[in-house]
Amino acid sequence: MYSIGLDFGTNSVRSVLLDLEKGIETAEAVCGYPSGLDGIILDDKNPHLARQNPYDYHISLERAVHAALKKATKDKKFTPEKVIGIGIDTTGSTPMPVDKKLIPLSFYPQFRNNKNAMAYLWKDHASADEAEEITELARKIRPEYLANIGGTYSSEWFFSKLLHMARTDKKVFNASASFIEHCDYMPAILSGKKSPAEAVRSVCAAGHKAMYSAERGGLPDEKFLCTLDSSFKGIRNKLYDKAYPAGHTAGFLCGEWAKKLGLPEGIPVSVGAFDAHMGAVGAGIQPGVLVKIIGTSTCDMTVSPKGKKLRNVPGICGSVPDSIIPGFIGMEAGQSAVGDIFYWFIRKFLPAGAGNLHQKYALLASKMKPGQSGLLALDWQNGNRNVLVDPKLTGLILGFTLNTKPEEVYRALIEATGFGARVIIERMEEYGVEIREIVATGGIPDKNPLLMQIYSDITGRAIKIAASGQTCAVGAAVFGAMAAGKEKGGFKDAAEARKKICRFKKVVYKPDKKSKKTYDRIYRLYKDVHDVFGVSNINKNLYDVMKELLRIKSGKS
C-alpha cells in the first residue's frame, strides 16, 4: 500500500509516494508555481509584501501528482489503486480570502489582479504595524492569548494579515465569506468541500498562528477582535470553533479531483499542517529529539508528552497540544535567516573566483580552529524570530582587525547561527523541555559538514541527518497513512510510522570536547551582545540602536 504526501513549499509543490511496507519513497516529483517570481508575487512599492496566486496551487498540484505517479509506475508492483491516503503540508501562516463556496476571491474576474485577494505568503511582512497592535492589545487585556506562543504576535501570522487586509482593502475584506489557511484549503478542496464551514481546520495553524486554544474555547473572542478593529465584527462566525490534528480525516477524495489526479475516489485526506511540522514527523520527531530543518531559515521542533508539567516557553513560536503529533504538545521555534546569511555574504562580499564559492570558503573556514578568527557575529540579518521575536533587529559582526579575512567572516557567520540555535535550545531546557539529540534535515545538512560540526560543538549534542531528502512530503504521506488507518494498511500512530520510515545517514556529528570548551567561552560573549542589543531592560540606549538606524533609514524622525 502507498500513501501520497504533498508538500506545498514557497516556490513549488512536491509530491511523494510513500511505500508503506518498506517505509521508503517510491517516487517523487516537483512542480514550480507559474506566477510571479518563482511563485511569489511581489510589489515594487512595498518590499514587505509577498503573495501567492491560489490558482498556482491547483495547477502545480495536478502536475506534481501526475509526474510522481508516472515515475512510480516504473515499479511494476505499483498501481494507483494501492494509494490509500493523502497528506498535505503547506507553508504558513498563509491565509487567503474565500467566498461562501470556498472559492478564492482571486478567482473572480474583479479580483484577479488584486494582490490583496491572493494568498498572504508566510513571509509577507506588510502587517508589521498590525502585529504590534495585536501584541499590545493582547498584553493589555488578554495576556493568556500570547502565553503559549512566545509572548509576541508576529507579522507573519493569521490575524496580522487579516487586520492588514481589513485596513488596506475594504473591498476584498468585505467580499470575503471566510479566510482560510493554505494548509486547510488544500484538504478541503480535494475532499470536495463546498463551503468554508465544511473545511476542517488544522490545530497546527490555529494554535501556533491564530491564538486558538481548545481549552479556552477556540479562537480569540469577539470582543478582543472587535477592539482591534470594528470591521472584525462577526468574524468569529466566518471562521471556525474547533481545529483538528493532522492524521484526523479532513474528508475523502472527491470524484472530480480523483479523476484529475488519477487516484482512487474516496480515499481519506488527512487534516493539513505546516511543512516544518510534517517535516519533523518525516525526520522522526519524538520527546527528547529536536528536529532542525536547516535551509534559508531554520525551524526547530520538538514534542513533549501532554501529561508532563510544562511552563509556557517565552520567546518561542508556540507550544500547542496535538500540533505536531496527536497526543503530544508540539513546540516550534526557529531562526529567520541561516542559509540566507551565507548566501548574502558569498554573493555580495567575496572576491569573485572560479568554482563553487560556498565550497571554497567552507574549505578555508574548515581549516580554522574555534575562536581563531577573533570574530563574533549576531545572526540577525533578517531580524530575530526566536527567542527575541523582533523583526527590527539587524546583523552585527565584531572583532575585525586589519588582518581579518573573508573566510574568517564566513566561519563567524556560521558560528553565529549556531549560537542562535543554542539560545533556542537553552530557552526550551530552561522551561523544562528536554533536548537530548538533534536530527537535522533541510537543504544545508548534506551540503555543509563544517556547519554541522560547528553546530554539534556549540550545542554540545550529537546531530544525526535524516536520510530522506523530502522529510516534509514524507511526513505528509505519514499523516495520509494515519488518516487511512491501520486496517487499510496505513499507520496506527506516529510512533509506528517512525519505526517504519525513520532512517539516518551514516555520518553522525558529535561534539569535540576542546572545541566545545572554546565555544562555551564565545557563547557567553554572544549571549552578552545578544542581550544588550536584543533585550529592552539591560541598556535602553543599546537596545534602541538597531531600531533607530532602521527609523533613520526609513526617513522617520
Next chain:
Amino acid sequence: MYSIGLDFGTNSVRSVLLDLEKGIETAEAVCGYPSGLDGIILDDKNPHLARQNPYDYHISLERAVHAALKKATKDKKFTPEKVIGIGIDTTGSTPMPVDKKLIPLSFYPQFRNNKNAMAYLWKDHASADEAEEITELARKIRPEYLANIGGTYSSEWFFSKLLHMARTDKKVFNASASFIEHCDYMPAILSGKKSPAEAVRSVCAAGHKAMYSAERGGLPDEKFLCTLDSSFKGIRNKLYDKAYPAGHTAGFLCGEWAKKLGLPEGIPVSVGAFDAHMGAVGAGIQPGVLVKIIGTSTCDMTVSPKGKKLRNVPGICGSVPDSIIPGFIGMEAGQSAVGDIFYWFIRKFLPAGAGNLHQKYALLASKMKPGQSGLLALDWQNGNRNVLVDPKLTGLILGFTLNTKPEEVYRALIEATGFGARVIIERMEEYGVEIREIVATGGIPDKNPLLMQIYSDITGRAIKIAASGQTCAVGAAVFGAMAAGKEKGGFKDAAEARKKICRFKKVVYKPDKKSKKTYDRIYRLYKDVHDVFGVSNINKNLYDVMKELLRIKSGKS
C-alpha cells in the same frame, strides 16, 4: 634664501627645498629605505614587531638631498649656498640604542643582524605588556605622569620600548650608552655631535612620549623607573634632563655632512620633532584650527595659548608646552586606522573588477544619503588610539540586512572614522580647547572628496585642504628657517611663517545642514556603542567582549 626640510617617514625620507621669499617648494625628492619590507623590518614569530635599520636613515638622507638639490638647480636663481637652515621631522616614538659616541648599536658587527639593536618603529607594538605595566605603576604612584598624556601609557611610546628591550635582550640593553629618538638622532649626527649627552632632545618627543615635563624637572624620576625594572637603575643619567622646542638650534651642519650633502657647512640645524607636528605647522596650525593628517591613520593636532587655563584632556595623546609651536601648548590626538580600514575592506571583501576599486565604491557610496545604509561601524580595526587609548579594541559593523551591499559598508566605514574624529574634537572642546575649523592634509583629502564631505557633515565644521602635498617636509623647512633666524633671511616665528607658506586648495568642504542633522542622530548611536564596548564602567560584560575574543584567539585562558 632657502631652507631644507627633511621628513623621515615610515617607508622613505622626503627632502624639500623651501623658497623662503615665495613660501613655496622649489624642489622635492623622495628616497625609500633599502632594508626590510618597504623599510620595515618584521619578524615572522612576532607580528607586533616593527623595526628599522638606522643605516637606512644615513643612506636615504644623502640620496634624497642630492636628488632635491639636483632638481632645484634647474631654477637658475638657486644655489646651494642660499640654503640657510635645516629642519628635520621623523616618525615617533622611534627610539634606538646608541653607544657612548652616539653610534647606533646596530652598526656594530655583533649586533648587525639583531632586530633588538635597531630602531623601534612607532608602530612596533611588541611592548603592549610593558605599556600596561607602566600605566599601572604610574596610576598608583605617579598619576601626574599620565595627567597630560591622556591617562594611559602606550605600547608605541619610548619607555615601553626601552622596558621591552631590557626584558627581552639584556645584551643590547646593557651595551647601550643611551637611547635616542630618531628625531633627536638626525639633528645630532648632522651637527657632528659625538656623544649622547651632546644631542639636543626634542620636547615634542619627550613631552608626548616619554612623560617629560619641564615643570616637574624632566623625565620620570629614578625611583619610578627602578620600580618598573631594576635594570633601569642609572638610566636617567644615560638620558637627558632638558628638552627643547623645534626652531631652537640643535647644532650646526658639520663639515663631514656638509660635504656629503653638498650644503654649506655651519648652517643651523633645528631641534627635531615628530612628522605630524611639523606637518601641522606646514598646514598652518594656529589656535582654533585643528590640523588633521589623514592617511593610513590620522593625527589630529591643535595649539592653545599657554596663558589660557586648560585642564588636561583625558584620552588624547598629550598636551605639551612648546611641542608644536614654541609659546603654545601643543595637543596631539589621532585614530590608529583610517585609510588602512578602507584599504583592508577593498582588498579583502570586494568582488574583483576592472579599474580603481576605491574610485568605484566611492562613487557608488557617494550616491547614498546619510543613514540610508542602516549601518553603523566602529573604526577600531587597529584598536583605538584616542580617546580610549586601548589597542585591544576591534572593529564592529552592525545594521546588516540581507540586502546590505558592499558600497554601503564602504560608506559606513568612512562614516565610522568620521564619528571617531568627532569624538576627539568633542573631547577637546569639553576640556576647553576651541576648534573652529579643520585643515586637512595627508594622502586622503585629495583623493576622497566623499570622505571630506562626510567629515564636514559629521563634525559640523568647514574643512580646508592644505595646498602643499608635503606639509611635513615643508613644516620641517619652516623650523630650519626659524633656527636660521630673521636676520639670515629665515623666519622670526611660526606666525610669520604661516603667513608666508600657508595656502589652501580652492575647494572648501562645508557641512550640509540636512546631512549634519542625520549624522547627529547616528553619532549618538555611535557614541552609545563606542562607550559600551570601550568604557569599562558601563557594562563590564560588553567591555570585556573584544578583549576576551583576543584572549581566546591568542590561546590564553
